[in-house]
Amino acid sequence: MKKVLVTLTLAMMSVTAYASSDAPVDMTALYKNFGYRAIVFVLMVIIIVKLAKKPLLNFLDKRTSDIEKAIKDAQDASESAKTEMTNYEIKMKGFEKDLETMKEKSLKAAEAEKELILEDAAKQIEKLKxxxxxxxxxxxxxxxxxxxxxxxxxALEAAEASIGKKLDDETQKKLLEQYIKKIEVAG
Known part of the structure; x- marks a missing residue:
């Protein structure tokens, strides 16, 4: 409404400025012409407002809701990212603890394996001995x-040499076996 009044005031000022000129002018025709123009302008503004108001308001409402939705989505994403970051930090701490536990277990297992190897080596040494x-x-x-x-x-050869004859194989075997038995019993 303010805009309409400002527009009308400016239009009237131009008429007044035109009226103050030296040329003889029919003021009623000017006012009549100005009246028609003002009426056409007001009608045009009314028509434009009637036609463009709803789409413009819809566009502005939609744009506002889109911006609000984008802000809300960004806030949700930020909160979600913070939550995920916290979860990952907690998981990382858990992984670090697990890693320390695994290191300790590995060291214990290596120590136990070393002991087993040393024991096995000692047993092998005993077996080899x-x-x-x-x-x-x-x-x-x-x-x-x-x-x-x-x-x-x-001894047989010496005995044969002293006896002067050779013993046959069978007799030699018997004497050898008897002598071995005597030595085993004595030894």
Missing amino acids: AFAENLIESETKKATVQLKKEAVLA
Whole structure:
């Protein structure tokens, strides 16, 4: 309404300025012309307001609601992001604790594995010692038996040489077995 009054006032001022000029003018025609123009202008404004008011208000309302919705969505997204950030921080702390626990477990497992390896190595050393001792003992026995056989053969050869005749194989075997039995009983 203020705009209409301002427009009319400006229009009247121009008429007054035109009327103050030196030219003879029919003022009633001017007023009549101005009246028609003012009426047409007012009608045009009314028509434009009637036609454009609703779409303009709808556009402005829609724009306002879109802006409000965008602000609300941004606030919701911000709150959601803060919540997610807090959750991730909590999870990270949990992961750090889990990592420390896993490190401790790994160290304990490695220590236990080390102990098992050392125990196994000690057992293997004992087994190898026992095996070596058994091997030495069996080789000693074999060598003793071999030496005894050689001693018997040497004794037989000496006996044959002193007797002057050779013994047959069967008699030699019997004598050898008897002598080995005597040595085993004595040894």
